[in-house]
Amino acid sequence: MTASPLPRLAAAGLQAGGSWRGTNSASSRGGLTSKIHLACDGRGRPLSFTVTAGTRNDCTQAETVIDKIRVASAGPGRPLVRPERVVADKGYSARSFRACLRRRGIKATIPERVDQLAGRRRRRERPCGFDRTVYRRRNVVERCFHRLKQWRGIATRYDKQPDRYLAAITLASTLIRLQT
Numbered sequence: 001m002t003a004s005p006l007p008r009l010a011a012a013g014l015q016a017g018g019s020w021r022g023t024n025s026a027s028s029r030g031g032l033t034s035k036i037h038l039a040c041d042g043r044g045r046p047l048s049f050t051v052t053a054g055t056r057n058d059c060t061q062a063e064t065v066i067d068k069i070r071v072a073s074a075g076p077g078r079p080l081v082r083p084e085r086v087v088a089d090k091g092y093s094a095r096s097f098r099a100c101l102r103r104r105g106i107k108a109t110i111p112e113r114v115d116q117l118a119g120r121r122r123r124r125e126r127p128c129g130f131d132r133t134v135y136r137r138r139n140v141v142e143r144c145f146h147r148l149k150q151w152r153g154i155a156t157r158y159d160k161q162p163d164r165y166l167a168a169i170t171l172a173s174t175l176i177r178l179q180t
Contacts, residue, residue, distance in 0.1 A: 034157055036169065037061040039069055039083070040144040042137070045180055046173035047071060047083075051166055058091035063100050082106060087138045098128065109134045148172050 033054025039047045048068035050061050071080040085107040086092075093110050101108045109131050112120075120126070149155040151172045159165045 034162075034165065036145070036148070037065050038141065038144065038148075039065045039086075040141055041071075042140060043180055044140045044144040044147065045177045046144060046148070049169060049173065051162065051169065058089075059094035059097050062088070062092050062094075062097045066100070066104075066106075085109060085134070087135060087141075089138065109138075111135065144176075147176055 035052050035054045035056060035058075036049055037052065037058065038049040041047055048065050048070070050064050050068070052061055066083075066086070069081055069083065073079060082104055083106060086101055087109045090111050090113050093113050093116060098108055098110070108128075110128070111130055112128055148169065151168065153159065153168050154165075154172055157165055159168060
């Protein structure tokens with residue numbers, strides 16, 4: 001009777017000849033990737049986030065990120081759980097996400113993709129309302145990502161374990177909130 005050999009691990013934690021088990025990474029041409037889905041306030045402070053494989057579509061995690069928003073109030077009372085407005089890029093332009101925001105009474109400023117606009121023209125529907133002046137404030141999110149990526153461990157994802165990577169993002173987000 002021979003013992004089965006232990007699985008070999010590659011440098012990035014991928015099992016040799018196997019798949020990435022139970023983690024938030026996916027293989028791409030450049031290797032294993034992860035994607036951070038993030039919501040931040042108007043001052044660029046992270047409110048909530050989730051991490052998925054790099055190949056996941058943005059709009060699949062939008063509702064999850066909105067659900068996780070919890071901001072403690074200054075005085076007594078319940079925490080803030082509903083933003084007034086969501087400003088997002090075309091990756092979050094999906095009917096299901098727009099319907100979710102409408103049900104919650106949240107205003108949306110999300111540009112529509114070209115294929116969605118063509119479908120609306122075919123069905124003789126009017127396009128969704130889009131305010132360009134509000135959309136210019138979306139750079140706040142990009143600046144928040146930039147501040148997170150200043151942490152080298154987050155930018156390059158040294159951690160093989162997803163829970164450790166989430167912990168690093170949580171720590172960086174907490175420190176960003178304390179600094180501003």
